[in-house]
Amino acid sequence: MLKGENRIINIVSNDRPISKETSRVLKQKLEKAGYYVPNEFDSNGDLIICVGGDGSFLRTLHDNNFPSMPIVGINTGHLGFFQEVSPYQLDEFIFLYSKGEYTIQEFKLVEALVCTKSHCIELLGVNEICIKGDKSRTIHLNLSLDNSFIEKFSGDGVLVATPAGSTAYNYSLRGSIVDPRLSLMQITPIAPITTTAYRSFTSSIIVPETSTIKVYPEYRFENSILIVTDGEEHKYDEIEEIQLRMSSLKAQVLRLKNYDFWNKVKEKFL
Known part of the structure; x- marks a missing residue:
């Protein structure tokens, strides 16, 4: 050796x-x-x-x-x-x-700039960043992609996943599995409400890595929501805006030379 x-x-x-x-x-x-x-x-x-x-x-x-x-x-x-x-x-x-006899696989992180009335906080996620209602209440979020308004979402929340995180929480929400060689973000709804009163996307949305996702909470019964990064909860009061984008930071993961992503998917999920 x-x-x-x-x-x-x-x-x-x-x-x-x-x-x-x-x-x-x-x-x-x-x-x-x-x-x-x-x-x-x-x-x-x-x-x-x-x-x-x-x-x-x-x-x-x-x-x-x-x-x-x-x-x-x-x-x-x-x-x-x-x-x-x-x-x-x-x-x-x-x-x-x-x-x-190994390679290094780079995973881009997703970052969120969470702005309250007094200050802004930056958070990072390897798999995903979720925006959820506090105390399991329905939340209402105005979503924009770059300069285009997408929808007023109503439901339990939304998840923004990286390709690396597409097989994690995103997959359990019926989001798409993404080959890690692709550079993109995936917006996946969490228990969306679709009725005559509320209209929300019921499937995930794939957007380019250069996009900026903007979220504006609409408060009705409380003034705080949860931001969850890779399972870790962050609670902030009076959030006015959340901006999500791909970070310039990367996680470097060592892979042995026989590693194959789709074989891993078959082994773990099928």
Whole structure:
């Protein structure tokens, strides 16, 4: 096996016993191969290995401010769509990584500029950013795409997904699965109301990555809504406008050379 020449590899794990044990074994194997594994996260590292499921994978990116180093996942969770390696493949992974037999897949993030009466906040999502009603109430949102008004949406909310997130919450809402080689955003309704009183799109809308989606809440019973980024809730009062667009920031995901997106889709969903 080729030596790691003391390159720094960060290991991040959730608290499940299987993840902790896998991390312990992985650290031993990496150090034997010549890599340095710090006890605390090192922002100057060459790689992040996340041991856990898809939730752990996303939290690692958020908690470390979307670092420029690539990340790879070892699946000790359930679905493991982002994860590249199984716990029994540790030796194989280290061997292939040491030989450079991998590629780096870049995922563009979606960003939201949330403006209240007093200030604006920027949020980022790997999979998606959702706009939902607080306390599970119906919300009413005026949606515009660039300079064109689309609709007044009524329902539980709307989701703006990246191609990477098309197989996540978006898919459960019957949004489209998108090949990650495409650059676009997908606007997917969450429980839209379509009656004689309210008219909302009932299917997702695909828009170019250069688009800006603008959302203007229309308050009736409360003055706060939830912004959910990759499952993490953010609540702000008196939101006046939300602008969503593709971010210039990217997440870098390490893929072994035999990785194929559509084989992964068949394996996990069909």
